[in-house]
Amino acid sequence: MSESLLTEDQRATITELYNDNRDRLVGWLISRGKDKTDALDLYQQSVLAVTERLVKHGIDHFRQGLPAYLFSVMKYMYYLSLKKKGDKSVDPLEDEKVLNISADIEEFMLEPDDQIVNLRQKMQELDKKSYEMLRLFYYEGKSMREIAAIMGYSSEQVAKTTKYRVLNKLRKMIKNT
C-alpha cells in the first residue's frame, strides 16, 4: 500500500545494501552479457524481493547475511531470465547456491491472475481499518492476538470475528461484480 511500512532501520539497511553491492552485482550481470539497463532492472528487482522479505520476516530471515542473500536472489532471477529466453544450458534449480532461496522467490515472480487483479481493485473500497486488519494478518503474518493488541480490539475473538466480517464483505463485493 505504501512504503511507510518500512521502518527507519529497514530503510537504512536496504539503502546501505543497495549502495554497497550495486556496482559489483550490476557488473556481474554486464560481464555475462546483459546491457546496463537490463542489468540495473534485474538488480533493482532483486533488491525489491529482498526488501519484501525483510518487511515480511525481519532481519533474522537472512541467515547467510543480506549481501549473500541478495546475490543468490539476483542469480536466481538471472537464470530464470535465461530460461525464459529458451537457454536450456542453465537450470536455476541445479545451482546449489540458489536452491535455498527458490521458494522465497517463487511467490515474488508469480503473475497475478484475473481474480487477484479484481481483488486488488475491490480492496481499494475497503475502509482503512479493514484493510489494515487483512494486511497485518496476511502480509505481516501477525497472530490474531497480536492484531487485537495492535488494533485495540478487546480480545482475540473480537479480532477474529472482525476478520471474518471483512473477508465476507470482500467476497460479497467480488460476487457483485
Added chain:
Amino acid sequence: MSEIIVKPEFDEKFEDDVRKAITLNEREGLKSFVAGLEANYHEQVHHETIVRPLYKKKWLMMAASFLLLAAAFFTFRTMSSSSPSQLAGQYMEAYPNGYRPITRGQSNDADAEWYALTIYEAGQFEKAIPLFQDLPDQNSDIRLFTAVSAIETDDLVLAKKELTQIISKKDRLLKPAQWYMSMVMLEEDNVDAAKKYLQTLADQPETASYRDKAMEILKELN
C-alpha cells in the same frame, strides 16, 4: 449480549488470493522506495565529485594560511571545540526524498505534492516551504521536509514547530525528527537540549541510523 456470528466458509484459495493481492498492493509502495535508491546512489556519486575538489581547494587555502591560523586555532581549541552552530553546519544535510522519489521523465504537474518535492530536491528550500504547507495531507513525511527546508533557510521557529509535531507522534520518522531537532538546538547554541536529543540517538543499537553521527557530535561537545 454478544452478537451471533455465522462464519462464512472461506476456502483456502480465496484466502490465498487475498494474501497475494495484499502482497502486490504493498509491493507497489516498496517499488517506489527501491526506485529512489538509484536516485540516491547517483546523488551520492554526484555529491562526491563536486565536494572533493572543494575540500582540496579549502585544504590548500588552509595550508597556505596555516601560520596565521594556527595561533587562533589553538587558542580556540583550548576554550572549546567547534562551536555548536559550526557543528550543525558540518553535519546538516537535507533529508533524502525516499518518500516519493522524483524520477526522470515523470510528469505530473497537476500534483502539488510531486511539485513540492521536485522543488525540495532541487534545493529551492525557501520556495518549497509554502508548497509543503499548502498540501492537504500534513503527514510526518511532509512535516519533515518542511522542517528541513526551514532549517536550510534559518527559519528555526518553523523547524521546531514541525519537528515537535513529528516527535509527539513517535512514528517511524521519530529518529530523523530527533536528529534534525538536535541540529536546530545546535544552531541556537542550546547545547543541553541538543545533547538530550543526540544522546537518545547515540543510545540506540550499533547499526541504527544517526547513532554514529550523534556520538561524534557528543564527543565534540563534551
